[in-house]
Amino acid sequence: MASRGKRFLDSLNDGRSVWVDNDRVNDLPTHPAFSGTLNTISQLFDLLDDVKIRDQVGYSVDGSDKYAHSSFLVPYSAEDLAKRSHAFSYWAKETNGVMSRLSDYARSLVTGWYGSRKQLGKLDSKLESKITAYYEEARDNDLFLTTSLLDPQIDRSKGLDDQRIAERYLHVVKETKEGIVLSGAKMIATGAPYTNDFLIFSFNKLDTRHSKHAHALIVPAGSKGLHIVCRDSFAEADVQNYPLSARYDEMDAVLLFDEVLVPWERVLINGDADAVWKLRSHVPSNTLAFHQTVVRFVAKLEFVTGVTFAVADAIGVDGFLHVQEKLGELITQIDTMKALVIAAEVQAKLDPVSGMWLPEASYIDTARSIGTKLYPRAIEILQQIGGGGFVQTPARISQFDGPLSDLLNRYFEGVSINAENKVRLFKLAWDLIGSPLGSRHELYERFYAGDPVRSFANQYLSSDKSALVDPIWKLLRQSR
Ligand SMILES: Cc1cc2nc3c(=O)[nH]c(=O)nc-3n(C[C@H](O)[C@H](O)[C@H](O)COP(=O)(O)OP(=O)(O)OC[C@H]3O[C@@H](n4cnc5c(N)ncnc54)[C@H](O)[C@@H]3O)c2cc1C
Numbered sequence: 001m002a003s004r005g006k007r008f009l010d011s012l013n014d015g016r017s018v019w020v021d022n023d024r025v026n027d028l029p030t031h032p033a034f035s036g037t038l039n040t041i042s043q044l045f046d047l048l049d050d051v052k053i054r055d056q057v058g059y060s061v062d063g064s065d066k067y068a069h070s071s072f073l074v075p076y077s078a079e080d081l082a083k084r085s086h087a088f089s090y091w092a093k094e095t096n097g098v099m100s101r102l103s104d105y106a107r108s109l110v111t112g113w114y115g116s117r118k119q120l121g122k123l124d125s126k127l128e129s130k131i132t133a134y135y136e137e138a139r140d141n142d143l144f145l146t147t148s149l150l151d152p153q154i155d156r157s158k159g160l161d162d163q164r165i166a167e168r169y170l171h172v173v174k175e176t177k178e179g180i181v182l183s184g185a186k187m188i189a190t191g192a193p194y195t196n197d198f199l200i201f202s203f204n205k206l207d208t209r210h211s212k213h214a215h216a217l218i219v220p221a222g223s224k225g226l227h228i229v230c231r232d233s234f235a236e237a238d239v240q241n242y243p244l245s246a247r248y249d250e251m252d253a254v255l256l257f258d259e260v261l262v263p264w265e266r267v268l269i270n271g272d273a274d275a276v277w278k279l280r281s282h283v284p285s286n287t288l289a290f291h292q293t294v295v296r297f298v299a300k301l302e303f304v305t306g307v308t309f310a311v312a313d314a315i316g317v318d319g320f321l322h323v324q325e326k327l328g329e330l331i332t333q334i335d336t337m338k339a340l341v342i343a344a345e346v347q348a349k350l351d352p353v354s355g356m357w358l359p360e361a362s363y364i365d366t367a368r369s370i371g372t373k374l375y376p377r378a379i380e381i382l383q384q385i386g387g388g389g390f391v392q393t394p395a396r397i398s399q400f401d402g403p404l405s406d407l408l409n410r411y412f413e414g415v416s417i418n419a420e421n422k423v424r425l426f427k428l429a430w431d432l433i434g435s436p437l438g439s440r441h442e443l444y445e446r447f448y449a450g451d452p453v454r455s456f457a458n459q460y461l462s463s464d465k466s467a468l469v470d471p472i473w474k475l476l477r478q479s480r
Contacts, residue, residue, distance in 0.1 A: 003049055004142050005042025011196060012038075014222030018193040018253075020230045028194055033233035036246045037099075038194060044091055044102060045142060057087045061139065071107035071292065072139040074115040075357045081348055084108075084288075085341070088295040097300025098248040100444065101190040105292045106145035106199050110135050112285025116354040120282065123275040130268055134218055143196040148189035148255050149203035149280075160210045170200070170257055171212040172270065179263040180215070180270055185256050190444075192228045192253035195221050200255075201280050203450070206273040214273040216280075218266040225260040228253045234436040240397040240424070244431040244438075252440075284354050287361045291344065293449065294367040297375075298337045300445075304378045305330040307429050311386045314414035314422050326381045333374045340367040365459055372452040375445035379433050390430045393423045 002010065009029045018025040020033050028034045048058045048067050058067040070087035073080055091102055113120055114135035121128030138145065151169045160166045170184035186200060201216040208214075219226065235249040236242035269275045308330060312318040318327065344359040344367075351358050383390075393412075394400075400408055400420045412419035432438045449455060 003042075004045040008045050008142060008144060009038060009042055012194055014220075015224075016193075016222040016228065017226060018228045018230065020233060025193070032237060033230065033235050033249070033251065034194060036235055036237075036239075037249050037251070040095060040099065040247050041102065041144070041194070044094060047090075047094075048142070056090050059083060066140070068139045069104065069107065069142065071104035072111050072135070074111055075288070076355060077357050078345075078348060081345060081357050081359060085291070085295055085345060088292045089299060092296040092299035095248055096244070096303040097296055097298070098244055098303070098441065099250055100293070100296055100448065101146055101250050103144040103146060103191065103195070105289050106147050107138065107143075108289040108292050109147070109199060109285050110138055110145065112282065112288040112356075113279070115288075115356045116282065116284050119353055120279065123278055124269055124272070127268055130265055133265065138197070141196075144191070144194065145197050145199060146189050146191040146195040147199045148186040148192070149201060150187050151202075151204075152185045152187050152254065160206070160213055166210075166213070169213055170215075172215065173259060175270075176261070179261050180267055181259050181261050182215075182217075182257050183259055185254060187254045188252045189228075189255055190250050190252050190448075192221070192255065193230055193251050197221065198255065201269075201276055203280065205277045208273045210273060211271040214276045215270050216268040216276050217262050218268065219260065219262055220266070223260045223262070225258040227256040227258065229256060232436070234440060236435075238396075241395075241427050242431050242435060242437075243424075243428050245435055249437055283361060284351050284356055284358055287358050287364060288356075290361075290364045290368060290449075291341075291359045294337065294341055294344075294364055294371070297367070297371050297445075298334065298341060301330070301334045301337055301374065301378060304375075304382060304432060305334060307425070307432060308378075308382045308385055310425055311382065311389070311429055314417045314425055315386075315389060316415040317385060323385055326385060330378060330381060333378060337367055337371065337374070340364070365455075368449040369452065369455050369459060372446050372449065372455070376442055379438075379442055382429060383433055386426065386429055386433075389426050390434055393426050393430070397424060397427070 012028045018028065020031070025031050029038050047053045048069060054067050058069050059073050060066065061068050070084045073084055075081040075084055088104055091104060095102070113131045117128045117131045120131065137143065154165060154168055155162070158165050160169065168184055170182055170186050173181045173183050189198060192198070198219045198221065200219055202213065206214050221228065230251050230253045233249065233251070234245050236245040239246035269279060309327060312323055312327060317323045340363045344363040347360040347363070348357055349360070394408060397420065409419045412423055414422040430438070432441070446452060
């Protein structure tokens, strides 16, 4: 039997409509925009077939010899939660924290739904059986999943009462015996071109009047009428000059639905805005998914910090006090995020309703919110420490084998690092701070968890205010 990675790549050959520029992509694994990234993902999938590694990233399903990725493991104990965390960390470290949407996030949502299927089943009579069937299908077939929750940025000052908006946001056009037919657009879906299925629902709470826009769906990427419109590719073929862009460009895309039929078994909720909101804001499933995002983020901070330390060392600036202060700040970033992950896992509790063992959500929310500030700051520090060094590199590493090789070796060397290795290091750093991929990552960390302004505000709104304010009034009463 073909390896999991190969099976995943083969599964993408389903007639999907993926657009890069004006070209419809015929063969994703060989297309320059996707080949490096898909190679990385298929290698990650193959880890589950490696008997020496599979327990690090997966678990045996019901004690059988069938292994599934641990994002599908429903946590009923601290050990289960630790196993999930370890798997997230393993994949994240394999990709230097740079790949964020390896499907373990979206799979965790499905796992959370499955773990809570009895409670969620109250939202719709067929929901429990649909969730169960889909969870098993996704787990047993290693399905790659991603989410697409936002609506197109047409006019954010207007809502669905505006006809232009209502027609363009994803909505039901008709219902048939087979399922519902939808038109409209969704944005942004990272990993869209090579996902197996999309999880689609509204990120924002809808008014009950807007039933045509109220749905929760699992949409196969190969659905007829679904067009996946990619942004410009940041993938580079040249791994020496772009070590990250050559491996890790997770493509973002907008989804255009042109009368797409979604079969009933994939329609989790239809027409019920309250039920959609209950699923969307379901704390146990969100907590399992958000847990993955912060574990992954630790790996990314460690990677940026490692690059920054190496740059400081390479050019002999690590002895300066202000540089040490900044390098120390990066360590505080890592420790802050790690501490929040540890706190969330140590203070995990049994959810009395679902029976799942869930990380403490408040620490995860905090990690997600401050992560939006930490990452841009980490990148700023890297820029401050490398100075103009990032643009003082010859265009290609291969120039070290060219006519100027002797001179390049002489003038590009560092403290105790030869010229070629120093240039390689600075090119790696440039791929973090200056390449299109690097810029996209800064944007990603600012926004992937939703609008950071509203995320911080929500933390305030959902906080236990009296626990903080009551002692103030107590002190003032005692001070009369
Ligand atoms: C690289 C990248 C990858 C992503 N990948 C995914 C993915 O895989 N799946 C997915 O579902 N989503 C993904 N997202 C989308 C992400 O969830 C959104 O970008 C985020 O929720 C912000 O929404 P928006 O981009 O529509 O910005 P907007 O909501 O349009 O915000 C733009 C600005 O206007 C302000 N604003 C807008 N509306 C309001 C309001 N009502 N009240 C106050 N301020 C407002 C915001 O504060 C912000 O400053 C991705 C985003 C990025 C950048």
